[in-house]
Amino acid sequence: MRGRALMGRAALVALPLLGILVWYLVDVIARPPAWMLPSPQAVASTLWTEHDRLWFHAQATIGQALLGLGLALVVGLAIAVLISASRAADRAIYPWVVASQAVPILAVAPIIAVWLDYGAAQVTVAFIICVFPVIVTGVDGLRSTDPALGRVARTLGASRMWVWRRVTLPAALPALFSGLRMAAVFAVTGAVVAEYVGADRGLGYLTEISTSQFETQVAFAAIAWLAVIGIALFAAVSGLERLALPHRRHSVRPAWRTRRGLASAASSALGDADAEPLAARRRQG
Amino acid sequence: MSEAPRIAVDDLWVGRDGRDGPIDVLAGMSLVVEPGEIVAMVGPSGCGKSTLLGVLAGLEAPSAGVVRLDGVDRPDRLGGLALMPQRDALLPWRTALDNVACSVGWSSARSGDDESRAMDALARVGLDGFEDHYPHALSGGMRQRVALARTLASGARAWLLDEPFGALDALTRAALHRELERAWRSVGSSVLLVTHDLDEAIVLADRVYVSSLRPGRIVAEVAVALGRPRAAADTTRPEFVRLKEELLGVLASTEAVA
Ligand SMILES: Nc1ncnc2c1ncn2[C@@H]1O[C@H](COP(=O)(O)OP(=O)(O)OP(=O)(O)O)[C@@H](O)[C@H]1O
Ligand SMILES: [Mg+2]
Numbered sequence: 001m002r003g004r005a006l007m008g009r010a011a012l013v014a015l016p017l018l019g020i021l022v023w024y025l026v027d028v029i030a031r032p033p034a035w036m037l038p039s040p041q042a043v044a045s046t047l048w049t050e051h052d053r054l055w056f057h058a059q060a061t062i063g064q065a066l067l068g069l070g071l072a073l074v075v076g077l078a079i080a081v082l083i084s085a086s087r088a089a090d091r092a093i094y095p096w097v098v099a100s101q102a103v104p105i106l107a108v109a110p111i112i113a114v115w116l117d118y119g120a121a122q123v124t125v126a127f128i129i130c131v132f133p134v135i136v137t138g139v140d141g142l143r144s145t146d147p148a149l150g151r152v153a154r155t156l157g158a159s160r161m162w163v164w165r166r167v168t169l170p171a172a173l174p175a176l177f178s179g180l181r182m183a184a185v186f187a188v189t190g191a192v193v194a195e196y197v198g199a200d201r202g203l204g205y206l207t208e209i210s211t212s213q214f215e216t217q218v219a220f221a222a223i224a225w226l227a228v229i230g231i232a233l234f235a236a237v238s239g240l241e242r243l244a245l246p247h248r249r250h251s252v253r254p255a256w257r258t259r260r261g262l263a264s265a266a267s268s269a270l271g272d273a274d275a276e277p278l279a280a281r282r283r284q285g
Numbered sequence: 286m287s288e289a290p291r292i293a294v295d296d297l298w299v300g301r302d303g304r305d306g307p308i309d310v311l312a313g314m315s316l317v318v319e320p321g322e323i324v325a326m327v328g329p330s331g332c333g334k335s336t337l338l339g340v341l342a343g344l345e346a347p348s349a350g351v352v353r354l355d356g357v358d359r360p361d362r363l364g365g366l367a368l369m370p371q372r373d374a375l376l377p378w379r380t381a382l383d384n385v386a387c388s389v390g391w392s393s394a395r396s397g398d399d400e401s402r403a404m405d406a407l408a409r410v411g412l413d414g415f416e417d418h419y420p421h422a423l424s425g426g427m428r429q430r431v432a433l434a435r436t437l438a439s440g441a442r443a444w445l446l447d448e449p450f451g452a453l454d455a456l457t458r459a460a461l462h463r464e465l466e467r468a469w470r471s472v473g474s475s476v477l478l479v480t481h482d483l484d485e486a487i488v489l490a491d492r493v494y495v496s497s498l499r500p501g502r503i504v505a506e507v508a509v510a511l512g513r514p515r516a517a518a519d520t521t522r523p524e525f526v527r528l529k530e531e532l533l534g535v536l537a538s539t540e541a542v543a
Contacts, residue, residue: 146374148370148372148374149374149376151339151344151370151374152368152370152374153387153388154343154344154363154364155342155343155344155363155364155366155367155368155445156364156367156368156387156388156435156436156439156441157364157367157388157439157440157441158364158387166376166387167376170376170378245378246378247377247378247379247419247420247421250419251418251419251421251422252380252417252418252419252422253380253417253418253419
């Protein structure tokens with residue numbers, strides 16, 4: 001088991017290592033000029049020496065991506081609820097949501113940059129890219145509920161609102177999280193695309209400027225940052241999903257899911273051995 | 286009986302889409318469940334038993350017919366009769382306890398009282414120790430028992446049970462028969478029990494209806510005049526055997542018609 005896990009870990013880093021090795025060999029053998037292809041060492045040292053500059057621009061991109069993603073979540077979910085709840089909205093809105101994806105965002109971004117201030121334009125483009133997967137997976141999720149679940153709850157006295165909040169919405173979460181994971185990665189792309197066409201900061205802006213100034217190693221360093229940001233957002237959404245859907249990974253409710261469990265987890269952290277939610281409840285009952 | 290029946294079904298018709306246009310699944314179904322009575326219903330598979338329970342619970346409107354609860358015509362019955370469906374319909378993201386508790390108190394902020402009522406219901410069906418398990422981690426029979434506990438804890442005055450013991454072994458089933466009888470006695474509820482098991486029908490019910498397949502209607506009603514509590518051992522008593530033979534005879538004739 002342990003050996004397998006270690007092998008898995010090793011395989012995970014093997015691919016990027018291989019990529020860097022090829023990059024290194026190309027650099028050593030073909031000796032391209034640094035403005036065309038900087039060496040891995042040069043990029044690594046740039047990551048270190050230019051850390052302040054990179055971090056300044058990274059903050060801008062992260063902020064725009066997160067804002068766009070957050071807006072897309074709120075607005076996309078609201079639209080998904082509307083579409084799944086009303087036939088009229090389904091007919092009137094959904095086709096346009098799909099059709100809007102036929103318009104290439106690269107073509108629209110410059111116009112948005114003309115209309116909006118620096119910053120707002122980036123958030124808007126990130127939002128436009130992210131909102132689509134949120135709407136589509138939200139609608140699918142909200143429609144995927146097994147109707148029997150809500151029906152039984154209704155016969156036992158639950159209100160329509162209860163069924164929506166406690167049955168329909170939770171049943172939509174797995175699909176919605178798939179959409180959110182996609183959206184998390186798209187958000188970074190959206191912000192960067194908009195930085196190309198009009199911005200005074202951000203990793204996309206930095207990439208463009210440093211390429212035109214033959215500081216290619218800085219552009220490479222910025223791209224490395226972008227990759228890390230995308231992966232981190234993806235991982236964060238996956239982590240949230242794991243917290244929100246404990247029944248997918250656990251047979252028994254984990255201690256942190258109960259209010260008393262939280263208390264007992266805290267007390268066990270302070271040295272109290274008994275942190276089992278069941279036992280806690282027994283003592284109460 | 287001076288009191289109005291708890292459930293009175295009068296000339297109920299329910300249509301469904303068939304291959305050659307609509308077919309009548311229930312065609313003139315009439316029955317009553319008196320207050321404090323356990324009534325069993327047996328009939329061939331597909332004769333419309335689950336459909337009837339769905340209509341009674343208020344999930345579906347019949348194309349014709351009246352359903353009275355306590356003598357009142359109630360077209361909107363949702364929440365008045367607790368349904369235990371043939372499939373357990375547990376919420377996968379809630380633990381066994383939370384699935385039961387949601388029918389006790391319909392709010393997120395449950396009182397400790399609701400929780401102990403739910404715990405009691407789980408203990409009744411032999412599932413104490415499994416309250417923190419998610420449904421996917423329970424066996425089919427255990428899930429069925431959680432669903433039964435949810436129904437018993439609901440506080441409704443009538444329970445509609447759709448093959449509640451179908452997935453259980455003989456011993457667990459006998460134990461749950463006793464628990465159902467005890468819960469029924471203590472709440473004073475009325476029960477309409479759909480089952481395929483004639484022994485189960487006779488052990489639990491005051492009366493047994495036999496329904497026919499296409500058209501779905503009651504073809505026989507057999508009163509079970511045996512004292513309570515009844516035990517599994519009673520199944521070999523002559524009265525019991527005679528009742529069972531009578532039911533088997535009626536069922537065989539419904540099959541012949543179909
Ligand atoms: N959603 C549906 N659409 C069309 N026909 C249906 C639908 N649900 C049930 N039926 C039909 O209605 C009839 C009665 O179904 P029902 O589930 O009530 O039978 P049942 O008596 O409960 O059978 P069983 O004992 O096998 O559970 C069946 O012939 C079935 O094909
Ligand atoms: Mg059925």
